[in-house]
Structures are given as structure tokens and as C-alpha cells.
Amino acid sequence: MKKRLIELVYEKAFKYSEEPVFKLVSGRISNYYFNCKSVTLHPEGMYLIGNIIYDMIKDTGAKGIGGLTLGADPIADAVAYTSYLKRKSIEAFVVRKTAKSHGTMQWIEGNIKEGDKVVIVDDVITTGKSTIEAINRAKEAGLDIVKVIALIDRQEGGKENIESMGFKVEAVITREEVMELYREKKQ
Numbered sequence: 001m002k003k004r005l006i007e008l009v010y011e012k013a014f015k016y017s018e019e020p021v022f023k024l025v026s027g028r029i030s031n032y033y034f035n036c037k038s039v040t041l042h043p044e045g046m047y048l049i050g051n052i053i054y055d056m057i058k059d060t061g062a063k064g065i066g067g068l069t070l071g072a073d074p075i076a077d078a079v080a081y082t083s084y085l086k087r088k089s090i091e092a093f094v095v096r097k098t099a100k101s102h103g104t105m106q107w108i109e110g111n112i113k114e115g116d117k118v119v120i121v122d123d124v125i126t127t128g129k130s131t132i133e134a135i136n137r138a139k140e141a142g143l144d145i146v147k148v149i150a151l152i153d154r155q156e157g158g159k160e161n162i163e164s165m166g167f168k169v170e171a172v173i174t175r176e177e178v179m180e181l182y183r184e185k186k187q
Contacts, residue, residue: 002173026127049074073092075123093109131148131158
């Protein structure tokens with residue numbers, strides 16, 4: 001499944017240029033770019049992601065999985081759906097970028113509560129900023145973070161930034177794994 005997911009990321013989400021032309025959220029310019037939505041919103045991508053990440057977290061005791069909207073949402077949804085099919089339900093939740101401005105004014109949406117064990121997920125980690133924001137909101141809500149997972153680690157220091165906070169980060173795919181396939185296809 002992982003091999004096929006790398007192929008799907010390469011086919012649908014990965015862009016590369018010899019000259020740095022891709023502007024990242026951080027403002028930096030890069031030679032490569034991952035548009036994960038084209039994989040996380042794809043039926044086969046959802047299937048693969050849901051199964052791979054479910055297997056990574058099924059024994060953690062996690063009640064929920066989520067992260068900062070929008071990157072984490074389809075990943076959390078795929079895992080929640082897969083968990084239901086495997087009869088070991090894990091709730092998806094969403095961490096808002098800004099608090100809800102009406103009603104309960106919550107930062108986090110979903111069926112989780114203070115004290116619940118959760119997994120924080122993100123589509124791509126570069127600097128780790130959005131993952132760290134999700135971690136901080138989850139901690140403020142009293143959630144117990146048992147694992148942090150990135151669909152893709154760009155291997156540019158984000159993993160280390162998050163781990164410096166005391167959370168181990170697991171990546172489903174690394175930039176280097178996609179680059180290996182890129183080099184293989186270009187030969």
C-alpha cells in the first residue's frame with residue numbers, strides 16, 4: 001500500500017523544477033511542491049491513507065484523529081471511515097484556524113472531549129508550523145496527544161521542530177522516497 005501511495009503522490013501531487021519556482025506557506029521558494037489534496041481527496045488515495053494510518057494508530061488507544069484544517073481534514077476523515085469498517089472507531093476532529101465566532105466559539109470541532117487520547121495529523125510538514133498550531137490547540141483543549149503523523153515530511157526541519165516539543169513524529173512518506181521515484185522515472 002505504501003509503494004502505491006508513493007506512486008499516487010508522484011503522479012498527482014508532486015511538482016518539480018530545476019529552478020526554485022514554488023512559493024511555500026512559509027514564504028520560501030522551493031524546487032518542489034506537494035499538493036496533497038489531489039491525493040487525499042482521491043478515492044484510491046483515501047483508501048490507502050485510511051488503511052496505512054489506521055494501522056499506525058490502531059493500538060494507541062486514540063479516540064480521535066485530526067489537525068489543522070484544511071490539510072488534515074481528508075486524512076482524518078479517511079482514517080475515521082476506515083476505523084469504522086474495522087470495527088474500532090476513531091473519531092475525526094477539526095482544529096480551526098480561528099475560533100468559531102458564534103455559538104460555542106470553539107477551536108476544535110468533533111466528538112472529542114478533555115482527557116481523550118488523540119492523534120495529530122498533517123498532510124505536509126515543512127517547518128512544522130501548522131502541526132505545532134494543532135498540537136497547541138489540542139493541548140489547550142485538554143486532549144492527550146499520543147502520536148503525531150505527517151502524510152509527507154519534506155525533510156526541512158519541521159519534524160525536528162515538533163519533536164523539540166516532546167512529540168515523536170512519524171511520516172508516512174518522506175520527500176526522499178518521492179525523489180527516488182522521480183529519479184527512477186527520469187532515467
